[in-house]
């Protein structure tokens with residue numbers, strides 16, 4: 287058994303780290319309450335920006351370690367994870383094949399356009415077939431490459447697996463150093479949760495590096511029970527794969543449910559207004575699929591008193607800006 291703090295799994299140096307930790311002082315003046323800080327993981331690196339690159343530093347290192355020349359991954363048509371994977375594969379000279387859920391649009395937009403620019407091979411499946419057959423589809427394409435004498439490495443949805451947990455475990459060490467420099471001891475750390483890996487890494491990482499803080503994931507799809515199970519499984523797999531000396535069953539994993547709204551990648555007007563307000567107030571851009579929903583949830587829960595009357599909250603800005611543009615029609619209210 288090894289102390290997770292001492293373990294150094296294979297890792298590529300891809301993200302621009304450390305990212306800034308920034309206080310939202312103007313927002314604070316408008317909305318008094320516990321102070322809000324942003325961990326600017328939207329700035330992990332230009333078009334690769336966001337949380338995925340932290341996990342992919344480990345998943346792609348593992349692909350290299352196993353001698354793979356191809357990476358297969360999957361997600362929605364506007365998946366930030368798939369975009370980051372496609373661009374990083376191009377950067378590393380790996381072939382990338384994306385299995386996407388949705389109906390093929392007439393023209394690429396947002397992340398899909400970036401996938402295409404990065405030269406990824408793209409296979410789009412209707413949502414029902416994707417849901418039903420994802421595992422078989424991944425195996426099918428893996429065998430397809432094997433038959434060609436190639437070796438394909440599969441990265442699951444959102445790189446949320448035992449390997450990807452390292453991304454935000456290690457990010458927690460960085461965040462602890464940020465907090466020390468800023469002279470704060472946050473009581474709450476909040477992130478958007480879509481496939482659970484960011485929350486899993488932060489929950490284990492905060493336990494080791496920021497022990498006074500509770501990590502909360504705001505689910506943007508499914509529900510609390512689904513994510514408690516998913517995050518718990520990812521943590522168990524992580525502990526077992528690396529023989530870690532940490533009782534992951536005793537970690538405090540918490541989900542803020544109730545803000546999915548009309549569904550995954552759909553939002554109510556209050557989320558679009560929250561995005562516009564923060565951009566105008568602080569010059570920080572959120573997206574309607576993940577960070578905008580989670581930030582809106584955090585403000586609502588802060589007003590309701592879930593985080594107490596004072597102290598510091600860290601919201602992890604996990605990126606996602608390219609998912610904003612396919613929602614342009616919902617910002618009509620900006621035109622008067």
Ligand SMILES: Cc1ncc(COP(=O)(O)O)c(C=O)c1O
Pocket residue numbers: 336337365366367444446478479480481482483484485576577604605606607
């Ligand atoms: C911008 C953004 N924020 C948050 C998340 C959620 O992270 P995770 O998939 O690790 O739960 C994702 C991906 O799902 C994302 O693309």
